[in-house]
């Protein structure tokens with residue numbers, strides 16, 4: 001290998017040759033440098049080519065494991081929430097609504113499901129077990145969802161039943177001057193004979209509002225010789241109420257009625273010995289004592305006093 005260098009003393013370019021050891025050293029140096037570059041390139045290649053894929057796979061694996069851990073944690077949380085729902089369902093809602101608790105077999109209904117695992121899933125125990133866990137949870141949630149649907153229907157029915165039940169007094173306590181609480185045998189005030197009295201008599205001034213005691217439909221509203229102006233309400237669920245001797249009624253047959261709605265006013269029509277409301281409650285077509293439905297309107301002390309009064313009172317105002 002030859003090259004030319006500038007000689008300052010002769011002011012001319014002179015041929016210069018690399019020979020022997022110096023040349024070898026130079027070749028070794030270049031070779032060494034080249035090997036270093038190649039090794040560097042190889043390392044770079046290892047790091048950023050095929051090893052890059054491996055690193056990525058490892059990173060992905062780590063991310064998947066983290067995701068799997070979070071997924072299992074979330075599944076655990078959801079299982080705990082579902083367990084609380086099931087306990088609430090069985091121990092509270094079903095007790096209140098008179099529904100039998102679901103058996104463990106019913107609670108597990110459908111486990112296994114229609115979803116089939118792929119071969120790949122079956123080969124990975126970790127994923128397979130999580131898959132099973134999620135499937136079990138899903139099935140139990142579906143059963144719980146159906147249970148809530150059933151309870152919602154029961155609740156709607158109960159609410160209608162509770163709203164329909166004749167559960168209040170037909171006249172405000174503040175308007176009642178006297179309550180003839182006799183239900184059963186009583187002395188007829190005009191005929192002076194013992195007859196069966198099938199309701200309660202509330203003495204109140206003529207014109208005092210009379211309230212429907214539960215939701216229902218007006219079965220009849222008319223004038224009769226005995227009851228005077230009278231309203232019959234059908235509450236469904238085997239309950240009926242009757243309101244007699246009104247000065248006038250303000251509802252008509254077939255009209256839908258809400259509890260607490262004014263249906264007429266106290267009077268002295270029909271076979272009545274004074275201004276009062278004769279009130280009856282019927283269950284399955286038979287009169288029952290309305291006093292048993294008034295507790296909601298009274299304090300315990302007032303109710304106890306009323307019951308005591310009912311034992312001694314044996315008169316009424318209708319005949």
Ligand SMILES: [Zn+2]
Pocket residue numbers: 197199200201277278279316317318
């Ligand atoms: Zn009466």
